[in-house]
Amino acid sequence: MEFKKRVIVCGVGFGQFYLRALEKMTQEYELAGIFAKGSDWAKECAQTYQVPLYTKLDEITKEVTDVACVVIKSTVVGGAGTDLAKAFLEKGIHVVQEHPVHADDLSECLKLAKQNKVNYSVNTFYPDLLNVQRFLSLAEKIRKESPIRMIRAECSIHVLFPLVDILGRAAGGIRPWHFELLKPAGKDNPFCIVSGTIHNIPVCLQVQNQLEPSNPENNLFLLHSIALTTNSGNLMMTGTNGNVIWEPCMKKEVDEAGVFRLDKADVFLDLPVFEIAGAAIAETYREMFQKTWPDSIRKSLLRFHQELEAGKQICSDMQYLISATAAWKELAQVIGQPMLIEPYEKKAIRIEEL
Template sequence: MHKFRILICGAGFGQIYLEALKRINSEFEVVGLFCKNSPHSQLIASYYNIPTYDDISQVPENINLVCVVVKSSVLGGEGTNLAIEFLSNGYNVMLEQPVHEKDILRCITIARSKNRIFWVGDLYSRLESVKKYKKYVGKILCNNQLSYIEVDFSSQVSYPLCDILIEVFPEYRPFKLEDRVEQVGPIQVVKGIISDIPIIFKVDNRADPKSPDTYLNVFHRIKATFDCGSLVLENTHGPIIWYPVMYITNGISNYHQFTKYNTPELYEDSVNLLWKSPYNSFSDIFRYQWTEALNNIFSMIKEYSEQKENDLNGKYQKFLLCAKYWNMVTKKIGYPQIKNNDNYTRFSVSEFDNIGGNYESDF
């Protein structure tokens, strides 16, 4: 069987891609690492036993996908230029987010002219937790109205948040934000609407310049409130919890009437764990949840590449819409505050042992 051959560009976050390809099924093959040949890059390539390339002229032609896992131009990196160069030379390309809307449009134009595929990395919306949450939302919407949405997130993952919202609430357009941004301590509060549904964003917009992708108190927490209750994705990777409304049947006001026959809703649990991943440590999230999501993306791109006429217009519109939403959000919240994490002290869950409780099995 012909393997789907993948080249990774970048030895930073690109390690997540390399680890994923090491773990997933045999239909994919890593053919090399495109990098600056620094000692760090050479160490990574040696660990995965793959060759390195530092010029596109060295790259084999029979590569099915180039994953550019390098900061794009919107973050001051070379990722966009690399994506354009590989597309122009006839390669399918996936570029890691965030990517500016105009850069996506430029890459799409080149991809179409070369009959190639362009993809913006959408790992988070491919997570099993997000797919489950979308299904639960869809089930509730069959017979209930969405009242409002509340979202907590760290600014470092604002781009995938927009992707998740588009994925989970695909029918809700347009997206508008109020001009006013409230500063509440370290948190920024932004209000808006999706279609006619109110949405409130609470943003932890802090970062340590020495390590900007760490010290995230939250990735994404999404609470969708309906007439019948609230569905909460407690963090990007789960769990998912259902909180039904407290409802008492009309005409029943005496406590002795609260029976399973008269008021069955009062006998259902007030907190319901709907889904939890078996992989919950951060290490397992990287190794298993992210690996599964990347496998899903690679499989989709492989499927598109094998079609004689692939219709990517829907995907391209989603990529552009996500970038547009992200631009709106980042313009509102502005640059992050400086957060010095030098004094970080780890607090282990085991320190709750003396208090009591059953934290291991509750959720």
């Protein structure tokens, strides 16, 4: 059986990173076309990759492609991506859909996939970034040594689902969860504050609950920042593209006389005050878009191909994703609608120039 799959990419915004990922996957996939509205950029992409540009859904059948990567905004964020994914599933075409996907839509897509004997997967993207992978790997190891007592995290509303996804993986699970709004975002405070639990671990979240409607992806303060507190120390991911730092708790023993002595053997005194786990490369944003993001997508597409090859109709991660999507839905309801803002000025600042 031939396991090199024909694939089309739907959308050329974020979809351009899928196209870059597929450049490095010629053993697994053959790019069979691009589906888009027909913009000049879409035409340029089709010309660059020397594939057909499809602008009508009726043009795409099982004879054209085996897999459709739906990289168009889903219903939950006001796009047509989910309707497109359902249409492909009904045609008997396997689907990889870029996150986020509403919990109800996820269930419906899974049902359609089962009915039509095809595979459906959601790419949550961020957990496959090298830096986030490093954080999650260490979180799993640290949990075995010292239980997580508290989680603190920040993000913008744009990447709230990925935050829930990352936190659930770091905590070792997501059920049960509970969220409570402590302080909403306001005119002078862009961040709302949420308290609650994930996997029975207390969490405190600060979310920039603001949206600039004309260019929403360009007016956010940060992606993700996370800290896990344990009895033995704090594991911190300074940013989605930043460093992962382990900061052991200070333990200052005194002798029977109540004296703290530095001349005694003490394994805690010899601990480094912090360690950077495989320091992140300070790449430029251009380099991130050219290599790091496509590499994350490549990992997801490789897993999907392996599941197709193994004959697995339901990906091993799907039950977890159903829970994560439901938790995200509840958290979003607690936070409420984002406050609409005007564009604000940004400056390109380097430390060396300050």
